[in-house]
Amino acid sequence: MDLQARVKRHFEDSAQTKLRAAETLSEPVVHAIDTMVEALIAGGKILACGNGGSAGDAQHFAAELVGRFERERQELAAIALTTDTSILTAIANDYAYDVVFSKQVRALGHPGDILLAISTSGNSKNVIEAIKSAHDHDMKVIALTGKGGGQIGQMLRDGDVHLCAPADRTARTQETHLTIIHALCDGIDVSLLGEEA
Numbered sequence: 522m523d524l525q526a527r528v529k530r531h532f533e534d535s536a537q538t539k540l541r542a543a544e545t546l547s548e549p550v551v552h553a554i555d556t557m558v559e560a561l562i563a564g565g566k567i568l569a570c571g572n573g574g575s576a577g578d579a580q581h582f583a584a585e586l587v588g589r590f591e592r593e594r595q596e597l598a599a600i601a602l603t604t605d606t607s608i609l610t611a612i613a614n615d616y617a618y619d620v621v622f623s624k625q626v627r628a629l630g631h632p633g634d635i636l637l638a639i640s641t642s643g644n645s646k647n648v649i650e651a652i653k654s655a656h657d658h659d660m661k662v663i664a665l666t667g668k669g670g671g672q673i674g675q676m677l678r679d680g681d682v683h684l685c686a687p688a689d690r691t692a693r694t695q696e697t698h699l700t701i702i703h704a705l706c707d708g709i710d711v712s713l714l715g716e717e718a
């Protein structure tokens with residue numbers, strides 16, 4: 522296959538994955554929006570974590586809540602647990618990389634807060650540990666996964682929301698996660714501000 526055909530196939534595969542996700546995930550994404558809005562209105566915050574591309578997604582989401590998405594509105598409370606290199610390196614060096622997010626959840630999380638846990642495989646140990654800590658703190662979890670959900674899909678509880686991209690390939694899963702993140706931001710804005718005039 523020539524390079525241009527490969528590029529074209531990326532676009533086509535991405536679009537097909539997202540069309541499948543529109544069928545399977547629209548309803549649970551609305552549930553995730555309602556869960557986040559309820560927490561934010563009650564004064565809670567959203568902690569977000571993930572590795573690699575998903576760390577970028579966690580930061581992207583927090584930026585759109587604290588700054589803005591498409592409309593002007595009050596600042597909303599969200600923190601990406603992927604950004605403070607002193608905290609990350611100290612915890613990884615002194616304890617283990619597996620607990621870089623869970624120790625931050627223990628430090629910053631309160632009952633009623635939300636953990637946005639992002640893992641394309643559903644199997645990253647540090648994201649799994651973060652979910653355990655969130656549950657210990659009576660925080661609900663919104664999990665963005667792929668590949669059938671992995672171990673994360675097995676450990677969610679009532680009140681949590683599992684958004685599992687219908688894909689096995691990491692790239693396709695990440696692309697779907699970004700669309701979900703924008704749908705979450707849009708849904709939060711519409712819930713708080715109403716539909717655009």
Ligand SMILES: O=C(CO)[C@@H](O)[C@H](O)[C@H](O)[C@H](O)COP(=O)(O)O
Nearest residue numbers: 572573574575640641642645691692
């Ligand atoms: O972006 C990519 C691949 O597209 C990578 O950086 C990827 O995020 C990393 O390999 C992550 O460590 C994968 O972790 P996970 O999504 O399975 O939790």
Ligand SMILES: [Zn+2]
Nearest residue numbers: 574691692695
């Ligand atoms: Zn990537």
